[in-house]
Amino acid sequence: MTVSAALARRRSVRDFEDRPVPVDLLKDILAQALRAPSGGNLQPWQLHLVLGDRMDQLKALMQQRVQEHPGGEETDYDIYPRGLKSPYRERRHDVGERLYAALGIPREDKLGRMLQFSRNFQFFGAPAGLFVAIDRSMGRPQWSDLGMLMLSVMLLLEEAGVASCAQECWAVYPKTVGGFLGLPQEQMLFAGMAIGYAKAAPVNDWPVPRAPLDEVLRVHGA
Numbered sequence: 001m002t003v004s005a006a007l008a009r010r011r012s013v014r015d016f017e018d019r020p021v022p023v024d025l026l027k028d029i030l031a032q033a034l035r036a037p038s039g040g041n042l043q044p045w046q047l048h049l050v051l052g053d054r055m056d057q058l059k060a061l062m063q064q065r066v067q068e069h070p071g072g073e074e075t076d077y078d079i080y081p082r083g084l085k086s087p088y089r090e091r092r093h094d095v096g097e098r099l100y101a102a103l104g105i106p107r108e109d110k111l112g113r114m115l116q117f118s119r120n121f122q123f124f125g126a127p128a129g130l131f132v133a134i135d136r137s138m139g140r141p142q143w144s145d146l147g148m149l150m151l152s153v154m155l156l157l158e159e160a161g162v163a164s165c166a167q168e169c170w171a172v173y174p175k176t177v178g179g180f181l182g183l184p185q186e187q188m189l190f191a192g193m194a195i196g197y198a199k200a201a202p203v204n205d206w207p208v209p210r211a212p213l214d215e216v217l218r219v220h221g222a
Contacts, residue, residue: 006158013163014099014119014203016126016196021162023051026128026195029160033152038145044138045149048131048181055129058180062121065176070114072172076188079168087211095208102206120169126196131170131177133187146190153193163198167191 001009030047038044050058084092097107105112123129130153132146154164170177170192178189198204 001159003155006155010154010158010164011204011208012165013126013194013196013198014124014165015199015201016124016163016194017199018125018127019197020051020127021196023049025160025162026051029153029156029162030130032156033149036145036149036152038148039141042138042142042145044134044142044145046133046135046187048133049128050131050181051128055123055127058129059122061176061180062173065173066118066121069173070118073175075171076174077171079171091211098206098208099203102202104202117169120167121173123167123192123194123196124165125199126165126194128195130193130195131181132190132192133178133181133183134190136186136188143190150191150193157195161197163196163204165194167193 026049030049034043080092081088100107100113100116103116105116107113119125132150134142134146150166154166157164168191171189174189177183177192178187181189183189
């Protein structure tokens, strides 16, 4: 598979089969992804792969935690900027409406939408989960390095026929997840990722638009 084909095919999957992904395959993909670039070659990432019995334990823990504290915990960073402005606000709203439309959950069904969102914390049924952490001394340039690593992982998974969904929502429960993973105090949870084989389901097959090139590109010197 070419890089362009992997980019075109990759999508955020939100309904997975429960069959496991071979751990050796996942470890090989993560080893390849470590070739992702980072400023000064700092390689600021720490990775935690969760599967098997530990995955079952985490899902049970999060089911209880979400019920007890549906609003989450004190977070280390804002997932989205406060007072999100145009056009970013409209893009976020549009993709959310497309998602719930694919699921057949109308806007007035607040409970249905809340229950769907809570499936994030069950990895949408995926058998494997990846967490990315970073030393708290690192700054925003190093956070961008984490994004390059995560995209490398997702493209390599796509090449191997394995689906994924990057999940910053895990940052809403940093204390619970950090405790489960045994993160030292100096490390911050950045994001998670659901990994597995995609089901043939409407939620995995709906159009996710992208802004046209001329909306985001200015060519200088041509």
